[in-house]
Amino acid sequence: MQQSDIIVVGGGMVGAASALSLAQLGLKVTVLERNEPKAFSMEQPFDLRVSAISTASENLLRDLGAWQQIMDWRLCPYRRLGVWESELAYAEFDADSIRLPHLGHIVENRLIQLALWQQIKHHDNVEIVLGQEISNFNQDGEGVTLTTSSKTFSAKVILAADGANSMIRTLAGIGCTGWNYSQSAMLINVETQRPQQDITWQQFFPSGPVAMLPMPGNSASLVWYNSREKIKQLAQMNSDELTDEIHKTFPKRLGGVKVIDKAYFPLTRQHANQYQKGRVLLLGDAAHTINPLAGQGVNIGFKDVKMLSTIIASAIGEGKCWHDFSILAQYEKTRRPDNLLMMSAMDGLYATFSNNSALLKVVRNIGLFAAHRAPLVKSKVLKYACGL
Structure with a gap:
């Protein structure tokens, strides 16, 4: 039986970031992932899957040692964001208004994952196990046991970062709402x-x-x-x-x-009914999928990572049992309201702009026209979108 402190199921962007952030706290982490990301070369065409990485996500990746590698490969910073329905109601948001050099970066998802994996491979506290098909897991008051086709793993906590169709979420009996x-x-x-x-x-x-x-x-x-x-x-x-x-x-x-x-x-749109069930925690798309209108999907996943790491670090620093249920419960208590707010905002945006009512169209354009000329409103919207 292979033992560790934490098992992370899923080695994508959120899973790899969570593994690395918790390993930096001195915890022993095992990551289960089916396939290793393809190596990078400058001659490769751009991947289709890209993300608009916010300032907060950039800071997390920088703290994890992955950002410099991403910069050495390729990315595109952007300083302005334009939004409009009618050209007469054009609204533009600029990094200068919140005194930042840029609003974010467009980065290929695979490069984010690959840069995190490079850091993981140089970290003694993390082991990546490839190609294991999960069949079951059990948990009790002491820990969790996860069984694959050829191995058994045990840990104090399982983190499900295995995507919108999370097997761990299903095995844990956690339901979802959505449409x-x-x-x-x-x-x-x-x-x-x-x-x-x-x-x-x-x-x-x-x-x-x-x-x-x-x-x-x-x-x-x-x-x-x-x-x-x-x-x-x-x-x-x-x-x-x-x-x-x-x-x-x-x-x-x-x-x-x-x-x-x-x-x-x-x-x-999908939202897990709970982020924690005993020693199972859901992060990223396993916990929530969001309308991609504002490009916040992976950014709120990285917020999950940052909050969980902060909670566990605080418990360790105070000499508490970091895997106690009451400590783990703080993760959902802090992240669920923020995620729900962002998901509801995207649903509202989708519903508002998909309505063909002439009256509502006038209201929409007045709103955009006013937003473009309201520096305080623009500043608050930008800071929230940047995760600040």
Whole structure:
């Protein structure tokens, strides 16, 4: 039987960050992951899965020693965020207004994971175990035992960071509430004629918004939200046909583009009924999936990591039993309200801008017009989005 203090199931961005942050506290951590991320080279095309990394997430990755490696590879900082429905009600948020050098960075998910894995491999307190299929686990007052196809692992706590379809969440008997939205989202990597790397923007339509996330060089990740039927139609087009549709639908400020790659996925909202059940804790997508309108998915997952690490560090520093149920319960008590607030805000944004009412459209545009001219409101919104 392989023993450790904590078993982390899932070695993605959130799982790897949680393993590394807890190992830095002196705890022995075992990470179970099916596959190792593919190695990086500068010649590789951009991945489709990217994230808008907030200032708070950047600080966490910097503390974990992974940020410098990401910077050495590739990323794109942005200083401005543009939002509008009508051009007359354009609202722009700028890093200068909150005295920051940038609002965030667009980074490929795989590079974040890979940079964290590089740090893990140099840490004596973390072991990564690949390719083990989990069959069951049991827990009691002393600890947890997890069984795979060929090994048995024991620890004081299991962290489920194994995604929206978490097996650990299912085995623990933790239910979820949520729904599927009527829309899907298409991700499209493009080459752009115009350099516009310092801004990310989003324009709203009743059928769904379109967004541009800047990538290094004259490249961008476009996000196209629409009905599931429409997105399926777009996915079946060849690159030239899709390029024509982009030029017809996206705002003129995008300029000419060349499609490089594309993929699509349905939009879902899911929230675990509880984040803790005994010695099982849920983090990231295993606990919550959110409408990606504001790009906050992985950022709230990293907030989970930071809060759990802070709670356990405080308990260790005070000489308390860090894995006592009352200590572990503090994680859900602090994170659940904040996550629910962000999820509800995204649902409200989705509902507001997907309504085709003429009256509501006027109200929306007045709101954006006013927000652009209200420095205090803009500052508070920006700081919250940046995790500050």
